[in-house]
Amino acid sequence: MNLSSQLHETAKASTTKIAYHFMGKSSTYAELDGAITKFASGLEKLGVKQGDHIALLLGNSPHFVIGLYGALRLGATVIPVNPIYTADEIGYILNNGDVKVVVGLDLMIPLAEKVHTMLPKVSHYIICETEQNGLAQPGVEGLSVYPKMKSFTDVVASGELSFQGPELQDDDTAIILYTSGTTGKPKGAMLTHKNLYSNASDVGTYLKMNDDDRVITTLPMFHVFCLTVALNAPLLKGATLLIAPKFSPKDIFHLAKEYKATVFAGVPTMYNFLFQYPEGSPEDLSSLRLCISGGAAMPVALLENFEKKFDVLISEGYGLSEASPVTCFNPLDRPRKAGSIGPSIVNVENRVVNELGEEVPVGEVGELIVRGPNVMKGYYKMPEETEASIKDGWLHTGDMARMDEEGYFYIVDRKKDMIIVGGYNVYPREVEEVIYNHPDVVEVAVLGVPDLNQGEAVQAYVVSKRADLTEKEMISYCKEHLAKYKVPSSVVFLEELPKNTTGKILRRALKTQVAQTVGN
Template sequence: MNLSAQLNETAKKFAEKPAYYFMGQASTYAELDGVITKFASGLEKLGVQKGDHIALLLGNSPHFIISLYGALRLGVTVIPINPIYTADEIGYILNNGDVKAVVALDLALPLVEKVHTNLPKIEHYVFCETKPESLVLSEIETLSVYPKMKSFTKVVASGDLTFQGSELKDDDTAIILYTSGTTGKPKGAMLTHKNLYSNAKDVGQYLKMNNDDRVVTVLPMFHVFCLTVALNAPLLSGATLLIAPKFSPKEIFALIKGQAATVFAGVPTMYNFLYQYPEGNTEDLKSLRICISGGASLPVALLKNFEQKFSVMISEGYGLSEAAPVTCFNPLDRPRMPGSIGRSILHVENKVVDELGEEVPVGGVGELIVRGPNVMKGYYKMPEETAAAIRNEWLHTGDMARMDEEGYFYIVDRKKDLIIVGGYNVYPREVEEVIYNHPDVVEVAVLGVPDPNQGEAVSAFVVSKNPELSKEQVLEYCKEHLAKYKVPTTIEFLEELPKNTTGKILRRALKTQVTQAVGK
């Protein structure tokens, strides 16, 4: 079984049930499945064949779902790309990913014009109309890329509802997800049909998703967290997607209340914004049966404050692109452990090992490694990096973790973010958890900075809601709750912390800012 085939089965079972709501419009499962089939057929008529690569430069919209599932039905490999990337970033992925066709909003056409001259392999640019077709045509007829332009609407219209799709094998590459590239250029994680289907199915079962659920889909669809947890798993379960094109606390509160949402998935920053939103109240979220957090570690103070304010449980999980992505979740049928990423989900094994690959004792800190049907087949055109990441069927995550006696895992920090102060290990998250507990702190990020005496020192960057809060007060607070070597030597107040499009705080970008500032 695969995502495309399962969606077709779901459409037969729940034909008249809404598959999604978007900007006041709805589509049933039967309608969605039909458009997907026609898009797949339309792509084939353009000359796109099984095994070709197609890129999606799309935000949260029905266009993304139709393009994704249509391409998968044809047997095409999909490469989702963040549409706000720069021309250079997009150009690199399109070139490295050997892309044959691109599906993009008409709003992205100026960006397409910038990159296409260096991408001779791309034969078609399918533009999704957000404006009247006549207006779009008048804008693109002067572009040099115009001869390769195709209308999304016309591609669908040209398709055949009787199209049967391609025969898909479990090990066929379904999606290539380019990682953020913490070192060097981004790497393309190749996820197979089996990877995606197994993880979506297992996550859906673990979270008890069903056809009565109404899932808020506001995380970026091009991101693997949304892709599996808030898109694929709900669609396989016959649930209804409540698609939000962007995150806004006011609009999310209104969407949840107005559409009686039952599931919300977000990153910690989203929960922080919702918690801080002055007009939000328990009544707005009373329809939710569960909130899901992932993408970054959720501060325990924020988890407790949010749950107390809104009377809804947050289940924190863990995943990474290379694992399609989920490996752990806090169970729904037993007590949740604050600060934990939960236990291994169905069919997935997690364990904590030392540098020799030996499992560490319960409570000991080591690298988290993962094995299961969700683990990628490798990095695209990068055999050496693949061999370094996957050893003896185990995916090495690069995250430091520990496991308790009940099998709950706790992320300590990224291996590369470890701060060594005079020979002592300091994990940034531990310091961040303490500072997050201060009532005046909204956000915090902790970094290691060079120190002539200790090798490294701890530095904290704080966003406060109290303009009167002083550096001295934060330091005193830290001294009360941390060992001396863990206490930050410097506290810097910022208006905001750098984040990516999912809202994840970017320590790397912050470190670059600090390095540049020191250099000046």
Template sequence: MNLTEQLHETAIKMGNKPAYYFMDQFSTYAELDGAVTKFADGLSKLGVKKGDHIALLLGNSPHFVIGLHGALRLGATVIPINPIYTPDEIGYIVNNGDVKALVTLDLLVPLIEKMHQSIPKVKNFIICETPQGQASKVDPSALSAFSKMKSFTRVMASGNLNFKGPELEEDEIAVILYTSGTTGKPKGAMLTHKNLYSNAKDVSDYLRMNENDRVITTLPMFHVFCLTVALNAPLMNGATIIIDPKFSPKEIFRLAKKYEPTVFAGVPTMYNFLLQYEDGNPEDLKSLRLCISGGAAMPVALLHGFEKKFNVIVSEGYGLSEASPVTCFNPLDKPRKAGSIGQSIMNVENKVVNELGEEVSVGEVGELIVRGPNVMKGYYKLPEETAATIRDGWLYTGDLAKKDEEGYFYIVDRKKDLILVGGYNVYPREVEEVLYNHEDVVEVAVLGVPDPNLGEAVRCYVVSKNPQLTEEMLLAYCAEHLAKYKVPSSIEFLDELPKNTTGKILRRALKNQVLQT
């Protein structure tokens, strides 16, 4: 069994049940399954074959759901990409991922027209119409001016409901998720059909999702947290997802009042905004039976404050792209422990080890490693990185953790210098590489600093050879080359950066300096 087969089985059993609501309209499981089949056939008529790579440069929408499952039904490999990435970031992933077809929104057509020559492997650009109620910048009739561009609607309309996709093996690659690497270049985590199906099923069963659940899907679908927990896991057992294109407290309360959701999944930043929203009425969230938090550790004060105000339990979990992503959740049939990521979910084993790979004692800090059917096949075209990350069947997460006597795990710190901005991963080296390309920058160090709204913010320390260089100039430069959430919140100029005797820049010394101020 795989995700697209499961969707088809659900459509057979409960075809008239709403699969999703979007812009206050709904589509049934039968309609969704039919759209998926027709889109898969439409892709095949464009020459897309089993094993080809298709990128989804989309936000939360039915287009994403149909594009994802349509490509999977054809046997293609899907590469989700954050649509707010810069042309440089998009171009790298598309080229490195050997993408042959790209599905995106018509609002991004001007971007595609500017960069299409730099991504020559892409043979078809499939353009999705802007949802009703949002302003489109593109006349659909103008798409013919660029021969590689096709209308999503027309591609789907060209498909046949009798289309039968190829046989899919469980170890074949279903999705490649690009995650920032310590070298500054994203790495593509190859997730198989078995990886994604097993994790969606285990999460759905662990959280007791069923056909009576209605899940608010406001986390970005291109991110693995949403992909599994708020998209595929609900669809696994016939639940209904309420697709929210862009998170805002006002819209979440409106959706909650109208559709009476039972499950909400978000990152701590979202919970913070909901808690602080002045017009937020606890009565509007009374239908929730469960809130799920991930992407970053939730401050205990925030967790308790949210639970008290809205009278709902927040279950924290843990995951990473390389594990499809979930490995731990606080169980529903046992006490929730504040500050803990919970226990291992079914079929997944977590362990805390020392530098020799030996399991440490209860309460002792070590590296968290994971084993299970959800662990990736490896990094795309990076065999050495794969061998360093997966050893003897265990995925080494790079996160420091400890376990208590009841099997609850706690993330203590990041082994690497990862910065979490509103639940998004930012690696210092990635930002440093951009700044080092500036002609006036001599040295730079990037680190995360506490931020009351986003959890962490990116701060840079720069040594410049040009006394006329200003913080505003460098921030503008960063904005040209980095996604918005990766752009530093502040830049400080120093005469020199602290280093050890070998010349290595000491980020920890800078962080200590921040904490003392």
């Protein structure tokens, strides 16, 4: 069984069951399944074959769901991409990922025009029309990329309901998720049909999801947290998605109240905004049976204050792209431990080991490693990185953790130097690579600093050749080459960066400096 075939079975058994609500419109499982089948058929008519790579540059919408499941039904491999990435970032992923088809909003047309000459492997751009724009807008026909453009609506309309896709194997690559890498370039984690199905099924079972649930889907669908917990798992269990195109406290309270939502999944930043929203009423969230938090550690005070105000349980979990992503969750049938990521979910093993790979005693700190049907098959076109990450079937997370006597895990420290901005991972090296390209920069080091709204913010320490180089100029430069959440919120100019005797920059010394600055 796989995600697409299970959705087809659900549609046959519950034809009139509502699959999703989106901006005042609804779709039954039968209608959604039909659109998925026709999109898969339409792709085949465009020459897309099993194993081809299809990128989705989409926000939260039915287009994403149909595009994802339609491509999977055809046996294609899906590469979800953050649509707010810059042309450079998107271009790298599309090239490295050998993408043949790009599915995106019509707002992507100017971007496609800018980068399509650098993407010779892309044969089709499938455009999802919005009310503001469309393929028929004046001047689009004259663009040099126009011959490769197709309308999403037309592709679906060209498909046939009688289409039957190929037989999919458990080990076939279903999705490639690009994660920020410590080398400065993203790595593509290859997740198989078995990886995705097993994790969605196990998470849904663990969190007691069922066909009566109505799940608020406001986390970005291109992000693995949403993909499994707020999209695949609910659909696998026959639940209803309440799709929010973007996160807004006002909209979430309205959505929850109007449709009597039962499950909400978000990152700590979202919970903070909901808690602080002055017009947010506990009555609006009274139908919720469960809130799910991940992406970053939630402050215990926020967790407790939110639960007290809205009288709802928050279950914190842990995951990473390479594990599809969930490995741990606080249980619903046993005590929840604030500050913990919970015990291992069903069918997944977590261990804490030392540098020799030996399990450490209860309570001691070591590296968290994971094994299970959810662990990726490897990084795309990166055999050495794969071998370094997966050893004897165990995925080495790089996160430092400890386990208590009841099997609950606690993350002690995140991956070395990683910054989490509003639930998104930012690796300093990636930002440093961009800043180093500025002609006036001599040296740079990037760190995470506390931020009340986002949890952490990016801060850059720069040594410049020019005495008059300004913070505003540096930030403006970064905005041209980095996604918004990766751009430094502040830049500190120094005469030199602290180093050890070998010339290595001492990040700890900078962190101490940051801590002292915050303390003062």
